[in-house]
Amino acid sequence: MSLNFKIVFKIVFILIGNYLNSQSLEIPKNIKTIIFKTSKSKGPFIHFGDLIELSFDDIDGDEKNYYYQITHFDYLWNPSKLYKSEYLEGFDDIRIKKIRNSFNTLQPYTNYILSIPNDDVKLKVSGNYSISIHLSNGKKVFEKRFSFIDNQIPIQISISKSNTINNLKTHQKIKIKLNCGDCTKIYNSSSKLKIIVIKNYNWSNSLIIEKPKFIFSNNLIYDDIYFLGGNEFLNFDNSKINSTNYRIYKSTLTDLYNNFLIDDKERTNDIYEYNPDINGEFSVNASKNYDFDIENDYARVHFNFKNKIFDKNNNVYLLGRFNNFIANENYKFKYDKKKKTYKGSFLFKQGFYNYKYGYTNSLEPNTINYFEGNFWQTENLYTVLIFHKKNNEKYFKLIGESSIKSLNIKN
Numbered sequence: 311m312s313l314n315f316k317i318v319f320k321i322v323f324i325l326i327g328n329y330l331n332s333q334s335l336e337i338p339k340n341i342k343t344i345i346f347k348t349s350k351s352k353g354p355f356i357h358f359g360d361l362i363e364l365s366f367d368d369i370d371g372d373e374k375n376y377y378y379q380i381t382h383f384d385y386l387w388n389p390s391k392l393y394k395s396e397y398l399e400g401f402d403d404i405r406i407k408k409i410r411n412s413f414n415t416l417q418p419y420t421n422y423i424l425s426i427p428n429d430d431v432k433l434k435v436s437g438n439y440s441i442s443i444h445l446s447n448g449k450k451v452f453e454k455r456f457s458f459i460d461n462q463i464p465i466q467i468s469i470s471k472s473n474t475i476n477n478l479k480t481h482q483k484i485k486i487k488l489n490c491g492d493c494t495k496i497y498n499s500s501s502k503l504k505i506i507v508i509k510n511y512n513w514s515n516s517l518i519i520e521k522p523k524f525i526f527s528n529n530l531i532y533d534d535i536y537f538l539g540g541n542e543f544l545n546f547d548n549s550k551i552n553s554t555n556y557r558i559y560k561s562t563l564t565d566l567y568n569n570f571l572i573d574d575k576e577r578t579n580d581i582y583e584y585n586p587d588i589n590g591e592f593s594v595n596a597s598k599n600y601d602f603d604i605e606n607d608y609a610r611v612h613f614n615f616k617n618k619i620f621d622k623n624n625n626v627y628l629l630g631r632f633n634n635f636i637a638n639e640n641y642k643f644k645y646d647k648k649k650k651t652y653k654g655s656f657l658f659k660q661g662f663y664n665y666k667y668g669y670t671n672s673l674e675p676n677t678i679n680y681f682e683g684n685f686w687q688t689e690n691l692y693t694v695l696i697f698h699k700k701n702n703e704k705y706f707k708l709i710g711e712s713s714i715k716s717l718n719i720k721n
Contacts, residue, residue, distance in 0.1 A: 337451075337452045337633070337638070337640065338451060338452070339640055340368050340369050340370045341366055341367070341368060341369075341451060341452055342366070342367045342368075342369055342419070342608070342657060342659065343365075343366060343367045343594060343632070343659045344364070344365075344366045344452065344454060344632075345363075345364070345365045345366070345594065346362075346363070346364050346454050346456060347362075347363050348360040348361060348362055348363070349361035349363075352591070353511060354454075354455065354456040354457060354511060355456070355457050355459060355693060355695075355711050355713070356456055356457065356458050356459065357458075357459050357460075357461055357711070358436070358458070358459070358460050358461075361425060361426075361427070362425065362426040362427075362456070363423060363424070363425050364378075364423070364424045364426075364441055364454055365421065365422060365423045365424070365603065366421075366422055366443070366452075367412075367419040367420065367421050367422075367659065368419060368420045368422065369417060369418070369419045369608070369657070370419075370420070371411065371412065371418035371419050371420050372420065373409055373411070373420050374420070374445065374446075375405055375445070375446045376405065376406045376422055376443050376444070376445065376451070377403055377404060377405050377406070377443070377444045377445070377446065378402060378403070378404065378406060378424055378441055378442065378443055378444070379402050379403050379441070379442045379444060380394075380397075380398060380402045380426075380431065380433075380439060380440070380441055380442075381439065381440050381442065382394075382397040382435070382437055382438070382439055382705065383437065383438040383439065383440065383455075384437070384438065384697075384705065384706050385438065385504050385506060385518070385695075385697040385706050387438060387455070387513075390437065390704070390705045390706070391704045391705060392435070392704055392705050396434070396435070396704075397433065397434050397435045397437070397705075398431055398432070398433065398434060399431065399432050399433075399434050400430050400431035400432060401430055401431060402430070402431050403444075404430045404431070405446075406422050406423070406424050406443075408422065408423040408424070408425075409421070409422055410603065410604050411604065412604050412605070412607075413601070413604050413605050414605065415604075415605070415606070415607040415608070416565070416566050416567065416607055416608075417566055417607055417608035417657070419608070421603045421604050423603070424441070426441075433458055435458075435705065435707070436458050436459055436460040436707050436708040436709065437457070437458060437697075437705060437706060437707065437708050438455065438456075438457050438458075438708070439455070439456055439457070439458055440453045440454065440455045440456075441453065441454050441456075455513070457695060457708055457711070458708065459695070459708045459709075459710070459711045460707065460708065460709055461709070461710055461711060462709040462710060463488055463489065463490050463496070463696055463709055463710035464488075464489040464710075464712075465486065465487070465488060465489070465694050465696070465710050465711070465712035466486070466487040466489065466712075467484065467485070467486055467487075467692065467694055467712055467713075467714040468484075468485045468714075469482055469483070469484055469485075469692065469714065469716040469719055470482070470483045470485070470719060471483065471686045471719055472536060472686060477536065478686070479685070479686055480538060480539055480684035480685065480686060481536045481537060481538055481539060481684070481686060482536070482537050482538075482539050482686055482688075482690065482716055482719065483534065483535065483536055484507055484535040484536075484537065484692060485531070485532070485533045485534075485535070486505065486507070486519075486531070486532040486533075486535070486694055487529055487530070487531055487532075488505075488522075488529055488530040488531075488532075488696065488710070489528065489529050490528065490529060490530060491528055492527070492528070493525065493526065493527060493528060493529065493530055494527075496698050496709075497522070497525065497530060500700060500701050500702075501698060501699060501700045501701060502697075502698070502699045502701070502706075503696070503697070503698050504518060504519075504520070504696075504697040504698075504706070505518070505519040505520075505532055505694065505695070505696060505697075506518055506519070506694070506695045506697065507519065507535060507537075507692060507693070507694055508692070508693045508694075508695070509537055509540075509690055509691070509692055510589045510590045510690055510691050511589070511590065511591070511631060511691070511693070512590065512635045514635060514678065515537075515635075517535060517537070519532050519535060537690070537692070538684045539684045539685045539686045539687070539688040539690070540680065540682060540683075540684055540685075540688050540690065541577055541582070541666075541680075541682035541683050541684070541685060541688055542583075542584070542585040542586075542587050542688055542689065543585075543587040543588075543589065543590055543630070543664035543665065543666055544557075544574060544585075544664070544665055544666060544667075545557065545585075545587055545588075545662065545663060545664045545665065546558060546569075546571055546611065546662075546663055546665075547661075547662045547663075548569045548609050548611060548658060548660055548661065548663075549595050549596045549660050549661055549662065550596075551567045551569070551596070551607055551609050551660050552567055557571055557572055558570065558571055558572075559571070559572050561609075566607075566608060566609060566610055566657075567607060567608075567609040567610070568609060568610045568612060568655075569609045569610070569611045569612065569658075570612045571611065571612060571613055571614070573614045573615070573616060573651070574613065574614065574615045574616070574667065575615075575616050575617075576615075576616065576617040576618050576667075576681040576682075577681065577682045577683050578618075578681055578682065578683045579618075579683065580683060582683075582685035582687050582688070584687070586689075587664050587689070588662075588664055589664070589689075589690060589691040589715075590630050590631045590635070590664045590665075590666075591630075591631045591664055592630065592631055592632050592661055592662065592663040592664060593661050593662045594606055594659050594660065594661040595660070595661050595662065596660045596661075599660075602660075606659050606660040606661070607659070607660055608657045608658065608659050608660075609657070609658060609660070610655045610656070610657060611655065611656055611657075611658045612653075612654075612655045613628065613643070613652075613653065613654050613655070613656075614649075614651045614652070614653055615643065615651060615652040615653075615667050615681075616650065616651045616652075617652070617667075617681050620645065620650065621671070623671050623672045623673060624669040624670070624671055624672075625637070625642060625669060625670050625671075625672075626642070626643040626645075626652045626667060626668070626669045627641050627642050627643065627667070627668050627669065627670070627678075628641040628643070628654065628656065628665055628666075628667065628668075629641070629665065629666050629667070629668045629678070629680075630663065630664050630665040630666065631664070632658070632663060632665075635668075635678070637668060637669075637670055637678055640656070641654070641656055642654070652667075666680055666681075666682060667680065667681045667682075668680050668681075669681070686719065687719070688716070689715060689716055689717060690715070690716050691713060691714075691715050691716075692713065692714055692715075692716070693711065693712070693713040694710070694711065694712050694713075695708060695710070695711050696708070696709050696710035696711070697709075
C-alpha cells in the first residue's frame with residue numbers, strides 16, 4: 311500500500327465518521343416521507359438557478375409550527391467559517407408557511423412544503439448545506455443535507471471493471487478527468503483541491519481523492535478509484551394500496567392498510583441477478599390520486615427477512631434514501647426465533663421504494679454492512695464533486711459536479 315493511498319484511506323474514514331456522527335439525531339416517528347427535489351431534478355445536488363423544494367409529512371396531523379434554519383459546511387461536513395450573512399441573503403429561522411392537511415386518508419397527516427429561494431431568503435455561495443427543521447421552542451426535529459454547485463469545471467467520468475485480481479469480480483473502477491483549461495489556477499501550492507466521489511447519493515459510501523494521478527496543463531486525471539459493486543436494490547410498489555402489486559402478495563384493511571411483501575433472503579453468496587432499480591431512491595405516486603402530497607395514504611408495509619446465520623451481536627435495519635441510509639430505531643427489525651426470520655412493519659406513503667437490509671455489530675456500532683454480496687455488474691450511480699479553496703479564502707467553493715450510471719461497464 312502506497313503512502314498516498316494510506317493518506318486517502320485515512321481521510322475517507324474521517325469523512326464517514328463525521329457524517330454518521332452528524333446524523334446521530336434520529337428522525338421522530340411522526341415525521342415521514344421527507345422529499346428533497348429541485349425544479350430540474352430529484353436529488354441532493356443543486357445547481358445555481360435551481361428552485362429547491364423540501365417537503366415532509368407529520369402523521370400527528372396537528373398543524374405544528376415548524377421553522378427552518380440553513381447552515382453552510384465544508385467538504386467534510388464541518389460547519390464552515392462563514393458568517394450567516396456571508397452565505398445567505400435575507401433571513402432564515404422563519405416559519406414554514408405552506409401547510410395542508412391530508413384529504414380522504416385513513417392515516418391523518420399534515421404536509422409541509424418549503425421552497426428556496428423565497429421572499430425571506432436565498433443562497434449566495436456554493437458549498438455543502440443543511441436545512442434543519444425546528445419546533446417553535448427551538449428543538450431540532452431533523453435536517454436534510456444538500457450540495458449547492460456553481461458549475462465551472464467540466465468533468466468526464468468512466469467506469470470499468472477492476473483490473474486487479476483480488477477484486478476483479480467485486481469492484482468497480484472509476485476514472486475522472488477534469489477539463490480545467492489552465493489547471494494551475496485550481497491545482498497549486500496556494501490552494502486546496504478536493505475530489506469527492508459518492509455512490510448512490512449515500513455520503514457514508516464516499517471517497518475523498520487528494521491528488522491526481524496525472525497532471526497536464528489543461529486537465530487533471532484521477533484514476534484507480536475503487537468501489538465495492540454491491541448489489542441491486544430490492545423494491546416494492548404500494549401505489550395501489552388496497553390490492554396486490556409488485557412484490558406485495560397480500561393487502562388487508564384494519565385501522566390502516568397493511569401491505570405484506572414476499573419474503574426476502576440474504577444474497578451474500580448468490581450469483582448476480584439483474585434487477586432494475588432506482589439506486590436507492592423512492593417515488594411517491596398513486597394510480598388515481600390527483601394531489602400526491604395530501605391524497606396519498608399510508609400503509610403498514612410488512613417485511614420478512616431470512617439470513618443464513620443468526621448473530622446476536624447484529625442489529626438489522628431497513629435502509630434506503632427514505633431514511634438517508636441511517637440505521638436507527640425507527641427501522642429496526644426484531645428476530646423471530648421460531649420462524650428464524652427478521653420481522654418488521656413500517657409506515658410508507660403510497661409509492662415505489664428501493665431498500666436494502668443492513669446491519670451493525672455491537673463490536674463496530676458505527677459501521678453499516680449489508681446482506682447482499684458485491685458484484686462488478688451492479689448498476690450504480692456515481693457522483694463526482696469538486697471542492698476548491700484558496701489559502702486566503704474562508705470556505706470551500708463547490709465548482710463542479712457530474713453523475714454517471716454504471717450501465718455499460720468497460721471490461
